[in-house]
Every structure is written in C-alpha cells, then in structure tokens.
Amino acid sequence: MGQVTVFSGPERRRRWSDDERLRILSEAFSPGACVARVAQRHDVSTSLVYTWRRKLRAASTEPTMTERSAPQFAEAMMAPEPGSARPSLNPAIVVDLARGNRVSIFPSASPALVAAALRALR
Structure with a gap:
C-alpha cells in the first residue's frame, strides 16, 4: 500500500480583499514597523507586500484619459533684464x-x- 502525505495549515493560494491588502500595507509601512514581522504575522510573504505596494502606487499615479488626451502648452518668453549683461x-x-x-x-x-x-x- 502507498504512502499518503497530508499537508496541514493554511492554503497557500489565499485571496486577499482590497480592504485586507490596504490594512496590511498601512500596518507594514507605518513609522517604526518592520515589513517582515507584519508579513509574518499575517502569513504573507514580504515580496507580496512589496508587490501590493508597487501596484497601489502605479494605480494611483496613472493619468486619467482626459488628462492624456488634452496636451497643454505654456508660453515661454525671455526678456533681458536691464543692466544685467551676462558675460559670455x-x-x-x-x-x-x-x-x-x-x-x-x-x-x-x-x-x-x-x-x-x-x-x-x-
């Protein structure tokens, strides 16, 4: 008869809600916190915590479609100031x-x- 191995413990493929991710991120990156300890306490790898942070930053810095579609220009004018000749x-x-x-x-x-x-x- 063959041997059967039973793995106990939490399932490795966990699904984290956005609220749980934000709570873990705010705890991990609060002043004086250690990311590794927070990740261990929530049974998450530290690399996953940093991945969540990178994705959150990328999502918050993406410009909206209206900002991308309407470029704007600023007029630049150079006027010499009287009495301030710049030496060459x-x-x-x-x-x-x-x-x-x-x-x-x-x-x-x-x-x-x-x-x-x-x-x-x-």
Whole structure:
C-alpha cells in the first residue's frame, strides 16, 4: 500500500480583499514597523507586500484619459533684464602669440581695455 502525505495549515493560494491588502500595507509601512514581522504575522510573504505596494502606487499615479488626451502648452518668453549683461563663456577674440602664449578677449571687456591690450602687443 502507498504512502499518503497530508499537508496541514493554511492554503497557500489565499485571496486577499482590497480592504485586507490596504490594512496590511498601512500596518507594514507605518513609522517604526518592520515589513517582515507584519508579513509574518499575517502569513504573507514580504515580496507580496512589496508587490501590493508597487501596484497601489502605479494605480494611483496613472493619468486619467482626459488628462492624456488634452496636451497643454505654456508660453515661454525671455526678456533681458536691464543692466544685467551676462558675460559670455567663449572669448570674442583669441590672439596666439609666440611660444604658445595666448591672449583671449571676452565680449564683456571694455573697448578701452581691448585697445590698450592690442597696443601692448605691437
């Protein structure tokens, strides 16, 4: 005669209602709670608790159909503020000198400064 094994304990394929899931999630992710202990107390695997949380977050962040179907644009305008000239990061004039030396003149330099630098290079 063959041997029969009887498994006792809760059935592994449990069905959880939405209210039970929310109750377990709120308990597991409350401040100071340990997800593993809460899952063990309710006889649920910790991975299932995290799966429920991920699905709940995905469901709450999905845009509605009306939001997806109506794109909107915002008008952008750039106006220079008076008296705030932004210096350029690229030089306007680069003068290569002997022995690999280089003089760079940026657009924010005053005309008197540029004239003096060019006179000195003669």
